[in-house]
Amino acid sequence: xxxxxxxxxxxxxxxxxxxxxxxxxxxxxxxxxxxxxxxxxxxxxxxxxxxxxxxxxxxxxxxxxxxxxxxxxxxxxxxxxxxxxxxxxxxxxxxxxxxxxxxxxxxxxxxxxxxxxxxxxxxxxxxxxxxxxxxxxxxxxxxxxxxxxxxxxxxxxxxxxxxxxxxxxxxxxxxxxxxxxxxxxxxxxxxxxxxxxxxxxxxxxxxxxxxxxxxxxxxxxxxxxxxxxxxxxxxxxxxxxxxxxxxxxxxxxxxxxxxxxxxxxxxxxxxxxxxxxxxxxxxxxxxxxxxxxxxxxxxxxxxxxxxxxxxxxxxxxxxxxxxxxxxxxxxxxxxxxxxxxxxxxxxxxxxxxxxxxxxxxxxxxxxxxxxxxxxxxxxxxxxxxxxxxxxxxxxxxxxxxxxxxxxxxxxxxxxxxxxxxxxxxxxxxxxxxxxxxxxxxxxxxxxxxxxxxxxxxxxxxxxxxxxxxxxxxxxxxxxxxxxxxxxxxxxxx
Ligand code: NAD
Numbered sequence: 167x168x169x170x171x172x173x174x175x176x177x178x179x180x181x182x183x184x185x186x187x188x189x190x191x192x193x194x195x196x197x198x199x200x201x202x203x204x205x206x207x208x209x210x211x212x213x214x215x216x217x218x219x220x221x222x223x224x225x226x227x228x229x230x231x232x233x234x235x236x237x238x239x240x241x242x243x244x245x246x247x248x249x250x251x252x253x254x255x256x257x258x259x260x261x262x263x264x265x266x267x268x269x270x271x272x273x274x275x276x277x278x279x280x281x282x283x284x285x286x287x288x289x290x291x292x293x294x295x296x297x298x299x300x301x302x303x304x305x306x307x308x309x310x311x312x313x314x315x316x317x318x319x320x321x322x323x324x325x326x327x328x329x330x331x332x333x334x335x336x337x338x339x340x341x342x343x344x345x346x347x348x349x350x351x352x353x354x355x356x357x358x359x360x361x362x363x364x365x366x367x368x369x370x371x372x373x374x375x376x377x378x379x380x381x382x383x384x385x386x387x388x389x390x391x392x393x394x395x396x397x398x399x400x401x402x403x404x405x406x407x408x409x410x411x412x413x414x415x416x417x418x419x420x421x422x423x424x425x426x427x428x429x430x431x432x433x434x435x436x437x438x439x440x441x442x443x444x445x446x447x448x449x450x451x452x453x454x455x456x457x458x459x460x461x462x463x464x465x466x467x468x469x470x471x472x473x474x475x476x477x478x479x480x481x482x483x484x485x486x487x488x489x490x491x492x493x494x495x496x497x498x499x500x501x502x503x504x505x506x507x508x509x510x511x512x513x514x515x516x517x518x519x520x521x522x523x524x525x526x527x528x529x530x531x532x533x534x535x536x537x538x539x540x541x542x543x544x545x546x547x548x549x550x551x552x553x554x555x556x557x558x559x560x561x562x563x564x565x566x567x568x569x570x571x572x573x574x575x576x577x578x579x580x581x582x583x584x585x586x587x588x589x590x591x592x593x594x595x596x597x598x599x600x601x602x603x604x605x606x607x608x609x610x611x612x613x614x615x616x617x618x619x620x621x622x623x624x625x626x627x628x629x630x631x632x633x634x635x636x637x638x639x640x641x642x643x644x645x646x647x648x649x650x651x652x653x654x655x656x657x658x659x
Contacts, residue, residue, distance in 0.1 A: 179267040184361065185215045190224060190379060191363030193231035194372025199224060203381070205357060208274030208497040208504075208533045209488040215271070217356045220378035222387055225348070228376035229393040232319040232346040235373030240316050240344030248293045251338050253369045255289035258334070261365050262286075269330060269358040274532065275489060275496035278452050282358070284613075285334035288631075291615035292338040297640075298633055308648045314640035316344035317419050318395030321388040323409075324359070325401040326352035326499050327455045327555075332423075333359055335615070335630060336398045337375060343639045345396070346374050350388060352401075353381040354500045386412065394418060396639065400457075403553075403624045410627070421628035421638040423620055425553040426457045426581025429574035430610055431596070432473065433567065433587035434466040441586050442476035448584075448610035450481070450537050453496045454557040455503070458582045458604070458611045458619075461554060463561045464570040470563035474522055474541060477561065481523045481537035486557075487530050497533040498556060504533035507556035511538065514549040518542055519560070545576070553579060567596065575601045580622030584610040603629070 189198035202216040220228075239247065258265065262282060269279035303310040322336040329351050340347050351359035356379040363377040378384065382405070389397055389412045396419035399409050406422040413420055430448070432441060449460040465473045487493030498504040515521065522539045535557055543550050543560035550560050564570040574583055583600035585607050587593040593607035603621040606612065613619050613631065620629035628638045 179264050181267045181271050184264050184268050185271070185357050188357060188360040188364065189218055190220050190228070190360070191367060191375065191377040192224060192228045193376065194367060194370075196364060196367060197224065197227075203353060205272050205354075206501070207271060208499050209490075209531075211501070211531045211533065215357060217353070217360070217379050220380045220384055225378055225384060225387055225391065228348045228378050229319065229391050231373035232348050232376055233393045235371060236316065236318060236344075236346040239341070239346055239371065239374045244297055244342075244344075247342060247344065250370060250374075251289055251341055252293035254338070254366050255286045255293060257365050257369055258282075258289065258362065259286050261361075265330060265358050265361055265365075268361050269355065272355045272357050273326070273329075273496070273499050275493075278455075278496040278499065279330075279358075281328040281452070282330040285331045288331065288335045288615040289338045292342050295616070297343060297636060307650065308646060311645050311647075313643050313645060314343055314636060315643050317639060317641055318345060319393050320345045320347050320396045320398055320639065321391070321394045322347050322349040323385050323388065323397065323399045323401065324349070324351050326354035327452065327457070329355045330358055330362070332400050333362070335635075336400075339630070339635055340396075340398065340639045341370075341374065343636060345639055346376075348376045348378065348388060348394070350378050350380060350385055353379070385409075389413060389418075392416070396420070398630075398639070399423070406626065419638075419641075421620075421630065422626040423457070423630060424581075424624060424626040425555070425579060426459075426621060426625050427461045427551075427553045427577045427579040428458060428582045428584075428602070428610065429462045429464060429577075429600075430460045430584045430586060431564075431567065431570045431574060432463070432465045432469070433585070433589070433593070434468045435588040436469070436586050438469050438472045438476055442473055442480065444609070445586070446477055446480040449559045450484075450495075450557055451611055453498060453535075453537075454559075455499060455555055456611060457555075458613065460559065460584070460610050462550060462574070463559055464564050464573060465561060466567075467563045467565050470561075474539060474561055477539045477559065478522045481539055484537050486534040486536045488532060491530060493534075495534070495537060495557070498535060499533070501533060503556065504535065507535050507554060507558060510549040510552070510554050510556075511535075511540075511558060514540060514543060514547045514560075517547050518544070519547060519549070522561075545573075551577070571596060571599050575599075578624045581625040582606070582610065582621075584608075
């Protein structure tokens with residue numbers, strides 16, 4: 167999805183109408199308050215909407231509603247909860263055009279908003295997959311099982327880069343197990359999540375799902391709130407560290423999905439054009455604003471030049487501009503992110519890196535940065551050492567694959583990594599040496615609802631998706647059941 171166009175551009179949604187009247191979802195009601203903050207369009211840099219901002223007292227109301235609703239939500243049972251999740255998914259499908267249009271407004275391009283299409287796939291999976299029960303022993307004497315019980319009220323906090331998919335996955339996972347939720351989207355992209363609340367208001371019982379909009383301070387209040395029993399957070403390492411520290415005193419359960427600095431290693435036996443296409447897509451998906459995008463590329467010296475040229479051709483074919491002006495490549499979603507990528511590029515170029523792609527940026531307004539292939543990048547440059555989360559790909563050459571594995575692992579992050587080779591067995595052995603939560607041979611940047619996803623080192627704690635993703639939202643209860651009545655009744659004689 168390097169090209170960020172090609173989707174229902176003839177949408178009939180009136181986006182101004184769709185964002186008007188949005189409010190927080192609290193205890194089954196849409197609540198609007200006087201405080202608000204501006205939302206700007208990354209395509210133009212101009213303010214395009216105002217978003218209501220929840221106060222601490224509205225958060226208290228949301229937490230109280232979630233706490234009240236939780237016992238009954240658990241009591242209705244797994245099948246009834248799955249039915250509701252299925253209905254939520256169906257309602258999302260019915261309103262996808264509206265959600266994508268709102269998300270495109272706040273994310274800057276329709277292509278950048280397409281992650282919304284994956285959300286019902288994840289929700290449907292959770293609506294149809296039974297919560298596992300582990301049977302450890304089943305003998306005439308006893309059964310020993312492990313069952314999943316709810317944690318209580320879950321605070322779900324999402325970032326701006328894939329706000330719909332990430333939030334839907336969190337909400338559906340938490341609800342499946344019998345938890346209730348207070349959710350907060352990123353202050354950069356809150357409108358589509360508030361629109362989901364409006365869509366789901368009459369499907370979810372009051373209090374079971376609450377959505378409040380606000381900034382980092384509201385997120386911190388959710389984390390510290392005495393009603394919160396679990397925090398499901400996706401975002402930056404810096405915020406994740408603060409959240410872990412704030413959760414420590416009351417030992418709240420945590421799942422933290424944080425940043426990445428993924429490496430891909432290309433061996434000499436590949437077809438360069440084929441692999442360049444796949445790597446370009448996995449690096450520049452949503453303008454590189456994907457946690458699991460390729461951020462560093464190590465290519466064997468024998469095909470290095472050919473690979474750089476193949477990537478540069480693809481990058482230079484992209485048109486970073488608003489879709490209305492014929493653009494094919496989405497902007498950065500936030501002004502701080504735009505400033506940071508400019509800073510990282512300046513830093514690297516000043517230190518001797520070279521941009522192999524055209525340097526010129528479009529003249530239009532907005533947060534556009536052309537997809538950039540960097541060569542001559544060395545450790546010590548921020549663009550290599552830090553998560554850059556933008557449309558920049560440093561490409562390094564290697565002679566010995568052991569050095570490439572060492573370089574790939576020489577980072578404080580551990581989200582994902584990949585090996586590209588025609589020798590699949592050798593590739594699998596090399597992939598096993600990557601220190602990260604997900605390793606691929608001949609692919610990258612892939613997520614699926616039944617496949618656990620998460621990171622090692624600073625990339626996070628815990629996993630989303632798959633069985634570990636259900637366990638993350640559960641307290642495991644081990645149950646011993648002794649079957650002989652004689653153990654309690656004694657022997658009559
Ligand atoms: P961010 O950490 O700035 O913000 C994320 C969310 O946390 C927002 O809703 C924000 O308001 C809230 N927040 C910030 N400080 C908080 C605090 N102290 N307490 C509670 N809430 C707080 O991140 P971002 O800039 O929105 O997102 C980009 C980051 O997200 C990147 O680092 C990216 O790698 C990461 N990310 C990770 C994954 C993953 O699955 N590992 C997926 C997507 C994005």
